[in-house]
Amino acid sequence: MRPEFLLENQLCFRLYTASRLLTQAYHPLLSEHGLTYPQYLVLLVLWEKDAQPVNDIAKRLYLETNTVTPLIQRMEKEGIVTRSKGEKDARQMIVRLTKKGWDLQVELVDVPTAMGNAVICESVNTETAPELFKMLDDIIAKLKTK
Amino acid sequence: MRPEFLLENQLCFRLYTASRLLTQAYHPLLSEHGLTYPQYLVLLVLWEKDAQPVNDIAKRLYLETNTVTPLIQRMEKEGIVTRSKGEKDARQMIVRLTKKGWDLQVELVDVPTAMGNAVICESVNTETAPELFKMLDDIIAKLKTK
DNA sequence: TAATTTTGCATCGTGAACGATATAATTCAA
DNA sequence: TTGAATTATATCGTTCACGATGCAAAATTA
Numbered sequence: 001m002r003p004e005f006l007l008e009n010q011l012c013f014r015l016y017t018a019s020r021l022l023t024q025a026y027h028p029l030l031s032e033h034g035l036t037y038p039q040y041l042v043l044l045v046l047w048e049k050d051a052q053p054v055n056d057i058a059k060r061l062y063l064e065t066n067t068v069t070p071l072i073q074r075m076e077k078e079g080i081v082t083r084s085k086g087e088k089d090a091r092q093m094i095v096r097l098t099k100k101g102w103d104l105q106v107e108l109v110d111v112p113t114a115m116g117n118a119v120i121c122e123s124v125n126t127e128t129a130p131e132l133f134k135m136l137d138d139i140i141a142k143l144k145t146k
Numbered sequence: 147m148r149p150e151f152l153l154e155n156q157l158c159f160r161l162y163t164a165s166r167l168l169t170q171a172y173h174p175l176l177s178e179h180g181l182t183y184p185q186y187l188v189l190l191v192l193w194e195k196d197a198q199p200v201n202d203i204a205k206r207l208y209l210e211t212n213t214v215t216p217l218i219q220r221m222e223k224e225g226i227v228t229r230s231k232g233e234k235d236a237r238q239m240i241v242r243l244t245k246k247g248w249d250l251q252v253e254l255v256d257v258p259t260a261m262g263n264a265v266i267c268e269s270v271n272t273e274t275a276p277e278l279f280k281m282l283d284d285i286i287a288k289l290k291t292k
Numbered sequence: 293t294a295a296t297t298t299t300g301c302a303t304c305g306t307g308a309a310c311g312a313t314a315t316a317a318t319t320c321a322a
Numbered sequence: 323t324t325g326a327a328t329t330a331t332a333t334c335g336t337t338c339a340c341g342a343t344g345c346a347a348a349a350t351t352a
Binding site: 002006009012019021041044048112122124129137144 | 147159163168183270287
């Protein structure tokens, strides 16, 4: 068999696996507060800047609106955000944090550090992380054609 | 806002995004042959060693059987694999490649190289790839508790 | 201004992921 | 050997992802 067909030689499989396992590691920390990982990502975006249209949130996460719309509708049902038509542009749906959405920022304050520690190992540490970030950023930049 | 809450500072988001975008890059190459990326992963496992029980395939991919079972059922429906009860252990479901499954190996022979080239950039190349692989492998090893 | 194109969002269908649960076969222990 | 625990797989429900499509509002162009 050609060596390229070996799972061990494939970058995508590593990214796919590492991503899934790390998301799984977030699970207990987030489900405790009724959140999924993609919902947590939306919160990160809104904590940074509240009252954004669906499209801006989607772009920030490199997702399509057909993924983000139902996701945010579920968050609305949970009372984490509100959705209301844009005043300047009636096509836009502006997403705003509720008090509950802001409160979650306090409740989840230790999550980033906990997750950072979860991956610290011989080859990935405060010294080498920038290199890893650079490589992943370059891969993302190369692949996002839109 | 605490800097840890910035999307830019989070490893998981990078892995999640890079994984999704790279899987999307596989899409045109695979859908042409009626395959999805996870189905392609199952083929990689079976090309390496045919006639494996569901559990071995799942373990190799770090997935649960409740993900792999329906996935393989779909592949069976497409005529890519067959499923039959294990003779030694009647609980096992042995998955075997059909002729169509083996033929796909020839049809997809250029995929690994094409995907490798798709991510080559300044910081990720033949020289630096081993470092990236090592870091991702260490992260995976640290996270797979089972 | 009227007609056309583009944009922003929503809906639908399909295929993962994955927690929870069920079932049958095997193994282990009393 | 019988009963209990374990193992291998399957099923179910929910939530992403994402291609395809639809629709209304806005922007562009004739």
